[in-house]
Amino acid sequence: MGGGGGGGGAAGQASKESTASLPGSPPAPPDRGEAAKGPILLFVGPPGVGKTSVAKSIARAMGRKYVRISLGGARDEADIRGHRRTYVGAMTGRILNGMRQAGTRNPVFLLDEVDKLSVSFQGDPAAALLEVLDPAQNDSFVDHYLGVPFDLSEVLFIATANFPQNIPAPLLDRMETVEFSGYTEREKLVIARNFLIPRQLEENGLSGAQIDIADSAVQEIISSYTREAGVRQLERELGKLARKVARRIAAHEVERVSVDQQVVDELLGRPRVFPERAAREDQVGVATGMYYSATGGDIMFVEASTMRGKGELTLTGQLGDVMKESARAAWTYARSHAAGLHIKDDMFDRDLHIHVPAGAIPKDGPSAGVTMATALVSALSGRPVRNDIAMTGEITLRGHVLPIGGVKEKVLGAVRAGITRIVLPRKNEPDLEDLPNEVRKMIEVFPVDSLGEVLALTLRGASLREGRLLFGDENPRDVAPLVERFAH
Numbered sequence: 001m002g003g004g005g006g007g008g009g010a011a012g013q014a015s016k017e018s019t020a021s022l023p024g025s026p027p028a029p030p031d032r033g034e035a036a037k038g039p040i041l042l043f044v045g046p047p048g049v050g051k052t053s054v055a056k057s058i059a060r061a062m063g064r065k066y067v068r069i070s071l072g073g074a075r076d077e078a079d080i081r082g083h084r085r086t087y088v089g090a091m092t093g094r095i096l097n098g099m100r101q102a103g104t105r106n107p108v109f110l111l112d113e114v115d116k117l118s119v120s121f122q123g124d125p126a127a128a129l130l131e132v133l134d135p136a137q138n139d140s141f142v143d144h145y146l147g148v149p150f151d152l153s154e155v156l157f158i159a160t161a162n163f164p165q166n167i168p169a170p171l172l173d174r175m176e177t178v179e180f181s182g183y184t185e186r187e188k189l190v191i192a193r194n195f196l197i198p199r200q201l202e203e204n205g206l207s208g209a210q211i212d213i214a215d216s217a218v219q220e221i222i223s224s225y226t227r228e229a230g231v232r233q234l235e236r237e238l239g240k241l242a243r244k245v246a247r248r249i250a251a252h253e254v255e256r257v258s259v260d261q262q263v264v265d266e267l268l269g270r271p272r273v274f275p276e277r278a279a280r281e282d283q284v285g286v287a288t289g290m291y292y293s294a295t296g297g298d299i300m301f302v303e304a305s306t307m308r309g310k311g312e313l314t315l316t317g318q319l320g321d322v323m324k325e326s327a328r329a330a331w332t333y334a335r336s337h338a339a340g341l342h343i344k345d346d347m348f349d350r351d352l353h354i355h356v357p358a359g360a361i362p363k364d365g366p367s368a369g370v371t372m373a374t375a376l377v378s379a380l381s382g383r384p385v386r387n388d389i390a391m392t393g394e395i396t397l398r399g400h401v402l403p404i405g406g407v408k409e410k411v412l413g414a415v416r417a418g419i420t421r422i423v424l425p426r427k428n429e430p431d432l433e434d435l436p437n438e439v440r441k442m443i444e445v446f447p448v449d450s451l452g453e454v455l456a457l458t459l460r461g462a463s464l465r466e467g468r469l470l471f472g473d474e475n476p477r478d479v480a481p482l483v484e485r486f487a488h
Contacts, residue, residue, distance in 0.1 A: 040133045042114070042172070043160045045180025046296055046409070048230020051160045052110065054180075059108035064156070067098040071125065072113035080128035082145035092145045095132055095152070106154040114171075115161035126168045133157055133174045181408050182229025182296040184436055185222050185416065192218050196235045204242040211245050213238075213259045220261045223416075224271035229296030229409065241267050276300065278418040279387040282460060285379035288390040289371030290414050290422075291363070292406030297413025299390050300363075302356050302371045304379035309351025317356035320364025327354050329397055330373035333451065334380060337399070341455070342471050343380045352376065367404040369395035370423065373451055374458050383459045383471070390414045391423035391454060399451035407431035415439055423448055423457055 043051040052068070059066035071079075082093035092100075098109060117126045131137050132152060140149035159175060161167060183191065197213055221241070226233040244267045245257045257263070265271070276299050279288065285304040290297065313331050315324050334341060335348055354372060356363055370393040378385045392410055394402040403425045411422055411432075424432075426447040432440065448454050456464035463470050 039156065040135065040175045041156075041158045042164070042167075042175035042177045043158060043180055044162075044164050044177055046162060046182055046229035048228055048232030049180045049182060050230065051180055052112065055108060055110045055158045055160070058156070058158070062108065062156070065102040065104050065107040066110070067102045067107050068110040068112055069094045069098055070112045072116035073118060074116075074125045075118035077125055077128045078144070080125050080132065082143040084144045085147075090145055092143050093128075095141070096143050096146065096150065099150075099152075099155075105151065106156070108156045108158065111157060111159040113161065114159040115163050115166040126171050129171055130174065133159070133171065181434065182412060183231065184412055184439065185219065186438065187436075188222050188231055188234060189215060189218055191231050192222075192234060192238065196231060196238055200235065200239045200242045204239065204246045206242055206246055206249075209256065210249055211242070211257050211259065213241075214261075216261045217259045217264045220264045221268070223275075224273055225264075225268060227273045227275060227296075237268065244268075276417050278390075282384035282387050284382060284384050285375055287371045287375040287378065287385045287458065288387070288419065289368050290390050290392040290410035291365070291367065292409045292413075297406065297409035297411065299414050299417045299419060300356060300368075300371075302354065302368065302375040304352060304354050304372075304375040306347065306350045306352055306379055309349075311349050312351045314351065314353040315355075316353070317358075318362045319356060320362065322366050323356075323364050323368055326366055326369035326395065327372045327376075329395055330369065330376050332397055333373060333395065333399055334377055336397075340469055341377055341381060343377070347380045352379065365404075366394035366402075367392045367406075367410075369393060370401060370451065370454050374454060377455060378459060381459075381471075383461060386421075386458050386460060388419065389421040389423060389458050390417075390419040391458065393423070393425040393428075393448070393454070395451055401425045401448050401450060401454065403427040408434045411435060411443065412439065415442055420444060421446065421457075423454055425449075 043054065045051055055068075056066055074080075078093060080093045080095060082096065083090035091097075095109075099105075099107070102109075111129075114129070117124075117129075119126075131141055135153060138155075139151045139153040141152045142149055164172060164177065193215070197218075201207065201211065218238075221237050222234060225237050228234070241259065241264070245259070248254050248257065259267070278299070279286065279301070285306075287302050287304075289300050289302055291300050313328065315327050319327070331352070334343060338345060338348070354376065356368070370391050373395055374385055374391065377383075392404055392407075394404055396402065407424065407428050408431060412435075414422060420442065421444045423446045426449050429445075429447045432445060446453075446457050448457070452469045453464055455469055456462045459471075461471055
């Protein structure tokens with residue numbers, strides 16, 4: 001019987017091979033363990049850029065059911081794995097509840113706000129997700145309530161997050177990251193024209209014959225009433241505008257409204273957003289930096305001022321630990337290179353105060369290192385900083401400039417603020433490929449490796465020759481030598 005079984009297996013294998021080789025025959029079904037595994041995706045980006053919408057579109061395009069669960073604030077392992085039946089009110093976890101809701105084994109499963117998970121005495125939900133989001137293990141996921149393995153390998157899991165650094169490293173390693181960037185003002189205009197405005201008109205019972213919203217009005221709403229990387233607040237303001245118009249039409253005050261910039265101010269009130277704009281003139285001790293937050297990119301001013309004292313360094317503006325360390329590193333660099341920077345020794349006997357407005361907003365991160373160093377050297381040497389240059393980059397005690405993240409968002413924020421020249425770490429040069437062509441044509445980028453190069457670009461009257469920082473008053477506004485050097 002053993003020989004017959006072996007012969008049958010061989011014959012069966014031969015039959016499979018011969019069937020697969022026949023022209024026009026259907027391909028042999030792949031091994032279940034190889035074919036059924038779904039990818040694990042992580043959508044990373046600021047709020048309102050369309051992460052959830054893209055997940056819904058993926059489910060619709062694939063013809064699969066869509067399930068969403070929010071993990072923001074979840075702090076109980078039982079939320080993922082369920083409760084054991086010995087507990088009063090025991091129930092299955094959110095994963096199997098979602099599967100039951102979908103009614104299928106292969107839905108598109110959205111895990112929203114995975115970076116907002118919390119840890120408590122009830123366990124770590126992120127640790128429970130390690131098995132769920134591992135294609136090599138989730139074919140035998142065990143919910144504590146059921147107590148038997150359940151196959152999740154056919155599920156397409158998509159997680160979303162605003163800040164990937166808040167996700168535990170082992171969990172982040174199991175997912176393929178897809179970055180979502182903020183939109184330019186031109187992109188927001190197109191999205192509003194093609195999607196947001198039609199949707200808001202329909203929701204508020206308006207037709208195109210009753211309201212006409214000009215592009216200038218949309219631009220005004222984008223720049224003066226919203227401050228975001230996405231379009232969520234923009235849609236909210238458009239909805240508010242549509243409701244105001246609908247009320248006027250319902251009251252028979254008007255039959256049709258043409259909305260331009262002036263009408264926007266009338267319907268929505270005074271502008272509520274006042275973004276930073278590029279400084280109008282050069283100033284001593286004031287440098288322009290770039291930062292990235294949940295609302296997108298923007299510029300910030302770092303202010304440095306000296307006063308009588310004992311050589312102490314004061315930092316204000318709700319700075320985090322990393323940002324404070326960057327300021328101290330800049331202070332040490334200036335003291336150790338005082339002669340080359342043309343800083344008098346007695347300046348270090350004075351107190352130095354560094355402030356980063358707005359004082360009510362917490363700030364942290366290493367990317368303001370070059371900005372702090374520039375403002376500090378400017379205050380100590382008495383040389384003004386160029387007002388048309390914004391900069392970003394981490395610094396070391398030796399004056400090296402290290403790469404940073406969020407380049408696209410920072411550059412877009414600088415362009416919105418009216419900046420035309422950008423100083424970036426040289427290793428961040430490839431990140432410029434992510435910028436739209438229209439933005440690249442508007443800016444001039446200077447990649448740098450050292451703080452000396454930064455100071456030569458940003459301080460009036462400074463130049464860099466043969467690796468040495470020189471100061472002179474001839475052609476103080478001319479940066480052509482450096483531009484030529486960087487071009488080579």
